Amino acid sequence: MHFLIQCARWIDRVNEKIANAISWALMVAVLVCAGSALASYFFKLGSNAWYEIQWYLYGAMFLFTAPYTLRRNEHVRIDVITHRFSKRTQVWIDVFGFLLFLLPMAILIFYLSVPFALESIRNQEMSNNAGGLIVWPAKLMIPTGFLLLCLQGLSELIKRIGYLCGLVDASEFEKTVVTPEDEIAAIRDANLDKIKSIQSH
Template sequence: MQALLSISKKIDALNELIGQAVGWALLVAVLICSGNALVRYGFNNSSNGWLEIQWYLFAAVFLLGAPYTLRRNEHVRIDVITGRFSQRTQVWIDLFGFLLFLLPVTALILYLGVPYAWHSIQNQEMSSNAGGLIVWPAKLLIPVGFLLLLLQGFSEIIKRIGFLRGLLEASAFEKQVVTPEDEIAAIKEANQIQ
């Protein structure tokens, strides 16, 4: 079980790193969106390529951010119902949900997404819009995102089993509540280091 917990930590670290990096993609998407709007309305000029890069970036944020969200336990839940149960029962509900819903759905989308992306890569698929971009990078995000989500699902299952066996504290998978004061203190600390 210790080997599985070690693998779980590595999966968590990978998705944490990717999730933080993908936050920058959101900033870039907002800047491109704003710049495109200024150019379009200010100079009556634009390109479909700029619109498409925006949705590529938003797709990256969504697909690569989902495993990060699951890792931080920030995903959509039924806390209104499960909050009434003991922590142990909540963990069993999580395990049931991961095994019955998350893993099968992510595996199915991964199974269907790989040939979908591969076909686009082989054909060097281009957008049908004038001035559009190549399409395969966006389609490749689907299997990559769902592979990372599948891995994170396995990590969450390992952590829940570790908790049930008494090998892990619940803090390893509980939602990390950060107050605004904590965020401000972290920013101040980061600025002092630099």
């Protein structure tokens, strides 16, 4: 069990690094969107490639940050009933939720999307739009994103079983940000760190 817990923590670190890296995609998407709009308005220049780049970036953000969202316990849930139960009962509900819903769904989508992506790669699929981009990188993001979600789901399952066995503290999987004020502060601090990083270079 200790080995599995170490594996779970390794998965957490990997998905956290991926999410931190892909968070820059939002800034790139905003710049591309603004640049495309300005070029179209002032110079009458436009290209479907610029629009498709934005779609790719938004797709990457959603697919590659979903595991990190699960890691932080920030996914949408309805706690009308479960918050009345003891912590152990809540953890058991999570265990059954991962086993019966999250993991089967993520594994199924991963399984179905692999041949979908491979076919696109094999055919070197291009966009149907004039001046569009190659399509297979976007399709490859689907199985990659869901593979990462499967791994994070396994990590969360291991940590909760570890908690039930008395080997893991609940702080390893409880909600990281509790209030909207904390959420805003966390976003602000992350953006300030990025600005400082840019200025240092």
